[in-house]
Amino acid sequence: MRHLMVYDMIEAVHRAGSIRKAAEDTNITASALNRRIQAFEQEFGSEIFERLPRGMRLNPAGELLLHHIRSQRQDLARIHSQVADLSGVRRGHVKIACSQALLPYFLPRQISIYRRDFPAVTFSVNVRDRIQAEQDLVNFESDIALVYEPAHMVDFEVLHVVAQPVLAVMSRAHPLAARRELRLRECLDYDLLLPGRQYGVRVLLDAAAHRIGRPLEPALETESFEMIRHCAAYGQAIGFQIPVGLNELARPDLAYVPLSGKDVAGGQLYLGHLRGRTLPVAALKFANQIAAALGDAA
Amino acid sequence: MRHLMVYDMIEAVHRAGSIRKAAEDTNITASALNRRIQAFEQEFGSEIFERLPRGMRLNPAGELLLHHIRSQRQDLARIHSQVADLSGVRRGHVKIACSQALLPYFLPRQISIYRRDFPAVTFSVNVRDRIQAEQDLVNFESDIALVYEPAHMVDFEVLHVVAQPVLAVMSRAHPLAARRELRLRECLDYDLLLPGRQYGVRVLLDAAAHRIGRPLEPALETESFEMIRHCAAYGQAIGFQIPVGLNELARPDLAYVPLSGKDVAGGQLYLGHLRGRTLPVAALKFANQIAAALGDAA
DNA sequence: GAGGATCGGTGCAAAAAATGCAGCGCAAGA
DNA sequence: TCTTGCGCTGCATTTTTTGCACCGATCCTC
Numbered sequence: 246m247r248h249l250m251v252y253d254m255i256e257a258v259h260r261a262g263s264i265r266k267a268a269e270d271t272n273i274t275a276s277a278l279n280r281r282i283q284a285f286e287q288e289f290g291s292e293i294f295e296r297l298p299r300g301m302r303l304n305p306a307g308e309l310l311l312h313h314i315r316s317q318r319q320d321l322a323r324i325h326s327q328v329a330d331l332s333g334v335r336r337g338h339v340k341i342a343c344s345q346a347l348l349p350y351f352l353p354r355q356i357s358i359y360r361r362d363f364p365a366v367t368f369s370v371n372v373r374d375r376i377q378a379e380q381d382l383v384n385f386e387s388d389i390a391l392v393y394e395p396a397h398m399v400d401f402e403v404l405h406v407v408a409q410p411v412l413a414v415m416s417r418a419h420p421l422a423a424r425r426e427l428r429l430r431e432c433l434d435y436d437l438l439l440p441g442r443q444y445g446v447r448v449l450l451d452a453a454a455h456r457i458g459r460p461l462e463p464a465l466e467t468e469s470f471e472m473i474r475h476c477a478a479y480g481q482a483i484g485f486q487i488p489v490g491l492n493e494l495a496r497p498d499l500a501y502v503p504l505s506g507k508d509v510a511g512g513q514l515y516l517g518h519l520r521g522r523t524l525p526v527a528a529l530k531f532a533n534q535i536a537a538a539l540g541d542a543a
Numbered sequence: 544m545r546h547l548m549v550y551d552m553i554e555a556v557h558r559a560g561s562i563r564k565a566a567e568d569t570n571i572t573a574s575a576l577n578r579r580i581q582a583f584e585q586e587f588g589s590e591i592f593e594r595l596p597r598g599m600r601l602n603p604a605g606e607l608l609l610h611h612i613r614s615q616r617q618d619l620a621r622i623h624s625q626v627a628d629l630s631g632v633r634r635g636h637v638k639i640a641c642s643q644a645l646l647p648y649f650l651p652r653q654i655s656i657y658r659r660d661f662p663a664v665t666f667s668v669n670v671r672d673r674i675q676a677e678q679d680l681v682n683f684e685s686d687i688a689l690v691y692e693p694a695h696m697v698d699f700e701v702l703h704v705v706a707q708p709v710l711a712v713m714s715r716a717h718p719l720a721a722r723r724e725l726r727l728r729e730c731l732d733y734d735l736l737l738p739g740r741q742y743g744v745r746v747l748l749d750a751a752a753h754r755i756g757r758p759l760e761p762a763l764e765t766e767s768f769e770m771i772r773h774c775a776a777y778g779q780a781i782g783f784q785i786p787v788g789l790n791e792l793a794r795p796d797l798a799y800v801p802l803s804g805k806d807v808a809g810g811q812l813y814l815g816h817l818r819g820r821t822l823p824v825a826a827l828k829f830a831n832q833i834a835a836a837l838g839d840a841a
Numbered sequence: 842g843a844g845g846a847t848c849g850g851t852g853c854a855a856a857a858a859a860t861g862c863a864g865c866g867c868a869a870g871a
Numbered sequence: 872t873c874t875t876g877c878g879c880t881g882c883a884t885t886t887t888t889t890g891c892a893c894c895g896a897t898c899c900t901c
Binding site for chain 2: 888889890891892896897898
């Protein structure tokens with residue numbers, strides 16, 4: 246869209262922090278870029294950047310405008326997607342922010358199912374923790390978010406919720422592997438494999454441990470859920486994950502035992518989008534598919 | 544906004560129905576206009592007009608785009624208003640769709656009160672019946688609507704509701720003028736002054752009359768509520784209005800007697816805006832003022 | 842059924858706008 | 872103090888847009 250290029254330039258200057266740097270990214274001269282920004286500000290009626298000795302920064306008016314630009318662009322994308330839809334071709338691009346647990350099995354499977362029907366739809370998946378995910382929606386960097394125990398939920402409009410209790414993950418050879426349910430205190434006798442504090446599973450476990458007065462002291466703290474699974478497989482350590490991130494068939498060497506609801510509050514997996522947004526057709530259809538898949542699993 | 548001029552042109556062509564007519568309105572040559580439309584369609588990726596022998600008409604894609612254009616423009620106006628707000632000057636323009644009853648006393652008073660505080664805010668008021676009002680919101684021709692008994696309410700997001708019972712309006716010399724309450728059948732003995740069927744008062748009265756099996760036969764049917772009041776003053780005929788459209792002080796020659804709730808369902812006056820819209824600052828503040836004023840009256 | 846009116850579209854030259862280049866003044870950091 | 876990077880501007884050049892004249896097609900009227 247040539248007539249919206251000013252917007253691209255404004256965003257470029259915002260990202261680069263200075264006109265000259267932005268000019269390089271935009272394949273344009275700094276002077277031309279400068280004059281377009283100035284012309285826009287004059288039309289707009291007020292400055293949108295504050296001029297600092299070291300470059301440009303958006304002022305409050307600019308922040309407001311930036312949000313408009315992003316929202317406007319998203320809406321245009323939605324129009325495009327709807328137009329493509331009514332001409333019979335299902336095209337589009339779906340941007341997803343999700344918790345790490347969805348990466349290994351759930352999302353790949355769902356995306357592959359979706360693309361079997363609509364191969365012209367492309368996807369981008371961003372791993373985000375429970376705070377970042379919502380921010381991603383606000384910045385229009387993701388269309389939908391699939392998050393375990395999201396943090397604020399002020400700009401998050403819920404499409405679907407499903408309970409995901411915390412499971413203890415251990416080797417099949419582990420003494421506790423055959424149990425139907427575990428108390429948290431039983432786990433504390435073994436080495437603990439825990440994700441970082443930015444993850445929902447850890448938040449729930451920390452809260453539960455705090456209630457019984459025995460703070461968690463992990464033998465391994467990592468950001469990788471995959472690493473937790475692997476470590477659990479080779480020893481007596483216990484990891485923790487949620488059902489949606491696991492696949493019984495894939496790893497016959499692991500056992501999964503739910504923690505008692507008396508100890509650990511049952512966490513929930515939220516599917517949602519930015520409050521008030523109208524999703525592009527492709528994103529909406531995919532969200533519906535995910536909701537259905539989660540509903541079946543629950 | 545020079546860079547959004549294509550949008551103006553698209554709307555102009557849509558309104559005028561042909562490029563050549565639109566060219567006159569836009570102070571531009573038909574050829575230039577034609578080429579801009581073509582260039583836009585190429586960028587956009589699909590045609591937005593169907594070429595008829597007699598001119599141009601928006602195709603479905605164009606309709607979608609048109610709505611985006613309007614919504615986009617409104618959002619930009621909101622940004623402007625917010626920017627003006629944070630620079631201390633309260634400026635803006637508020638577009639209101641309302642029932643006729645609001646015109647003589649209520650809205651003039653409210654607008655004057657508002658403009659006493661914010662003289663830089665301007666207003667436009669469109670009289671719309673219960674169906675047109677909602678359409679006005681959808682087309683972004685009005686920011687807020689104040690309607691008695693609106694029709695569909697699918698795109699109408701309610702901000703405030705207040706009960707407005709139907710009153711019989713008659714001369715103070717009328718035999719029924721001193722009554723505290725009237726039954727509908729009592730009114731039927733006199734000549735009736737009724738508004739057209741597109742008005743909420745008439746809808747309620749017709750429904751009530753149908754229930755008691757005596758269809759209304761108006762002596763005068765008019766679109767002008769003012770005319771109804773004047774006719775009521777000079778004779779024994781009875782008109783019907785709602786409280787918000789009346790002012791006790793202004794006409795000491797008229798009496799207002801509520802109809803019994805047993806006969807006529809108490810109608811309601813709705814204040815609202817387009818579902819999902821974020822109103823400009825000025826419109827929002829004015830809506831809040833109106834809601835407060837209606838709340839006091841109720 | 843002929844003729845006029847109106848429609849969208851196009852080739853070409855003129856007008857207008859955007860761009861690139863070189864250079865200015867200024868402030869921060871080395 | 873000198874250098875570096877910043878935003879900004881005058882001027883020549885390039886690119887884009889516009890206006891004018893005109894084409895073929897369709898519809899309405901007489």
